Amino acid sequence: MIDQADKWNRRYRDEADDLKFGAATVLADNLYLLPDRGLALDLACGRGGNAELLARQGLTVDAVDISSVVIQQLQHRAEAAGLPVRAYLAEASTWLKQSVRYDVIVVSHFLQRTLCPVITEALAPGGLLFYQTWCQQRVDEIGPRNPDYLLRENELLRLFQSLRLRYYQELGTLGDTQCGKRNVAMFIGQTRDGNAV
Ligand SMILES: C[S@@+](CC[C@H](N)C(=O)[O-])C[C@H]1O[C@@H](n2cnc3c(N)ncnc32)[C@H](O)[C@@H]1O
Incomplete structure (x- = not known):
């Protein structure tokens, strides 16, 4: 730790580092799904x-x-x-x-598989999880190299299968790779009504 x-x-102190991400696309493109408060x-x-x-x-x-x-x-x-x-x-x-318990949880560019059940439990009833991180199948050489930090095909769907699926995108290398959001998988899930999972 x-x-x-x-x-x-060290990385954040290094101004030359490229860790200057804004909000994750899965959140920025789907703001209309958020609760008012x-x-x-x-x-x-x-x-x-x-x-x-x-x-x-x-x-x-x-x-x-x-x-x-x-x-x-x-x-x-x-x-x-x-x-x-x-x-x-x-x-x-x-x-x-x-x-x-959170109404909304966002995780981007971070993967610790053992945490996924705990993240699910931390959602309030009806709560939303926005998750976006790097895939093994990438178009560009960006993100981590260690495969422990890279998603396998459709892995977010398995890691959060107890949630109701609201949105998923993982384009891989399909079609014109100049188009679309590549290199990451994007998932939005929601807890079922009443109970946390
Ligand atoms: C690639 S950055 C992503 C940051 C941000 N979520 C984004 O998308 O721009 C990964 C972040 O995870 C943090 N981190 C790594 N291990 C962690 C842990 N065990 N608990 C909390 N934060 C951690 C690092 O400090 C770093 O800020």
């Missing part, structure tokens, strides 16, 4: 593009990451902008052990 935090802190979580938030967008849509947002560098930056930025974002320095699995 400390090694990982150090690694990410409620509690949201941006897990492994990095620079917090998802958190800021969720807050601008009227949600109160917890943003969690193991990098103290980005957590401090995000907290300052959110306060300056008057956005309801609470940035926390925490490890994802530790954070999810709390009994907080």
Whole structure:
């Protein structure tokens, strides 16, 4: 955990690094699915593009990451902008052990398979999960090389099969690879009415 935090802190301090993601496409393109208000979580938030967008849509947002560098930056930025974002320095699995239930959870460019059942449990009844991350089958050499961090074909569908499927896209190398959102899979799922799963 400390090694990982150090690694990410170094990357975020390095201005030349390309870790300047805004909000994930799966969220930015589907804002109309969000509730008008409620509690949201941006897990492994990095620079917090998802958190800021969720807050601008009227949600109160917890943003969690193991990098103290980005957590401090995000907290300052959110306060300056008057956005309801609470940035926390925490490890994802530790954070999810709390009994907080979220109306919306967003996870982008982060994959820890063992966390998927816990993420599902952290959703409130009717809650929405927006998930986007790198696939093994990519068109461009971007994202991690370690296969542990890359999705296999249709894997998000299996990892979150207890949720009601609302949206899924994984284009792989099909058709004209100059078109469409490539390199990632994008999933939106919803807990079933009444109970969390
Ligand atoms: C590739 S970045 C993605 C950041 C952001 N979600 C995005 O899409 O721009 C991965 C992030 O996960 C964070 N991270 C890695 N392991 C973590 C863990 N165990 N718990 C919480 N955050 C973690 C890193 O600090 C880093 O900010």
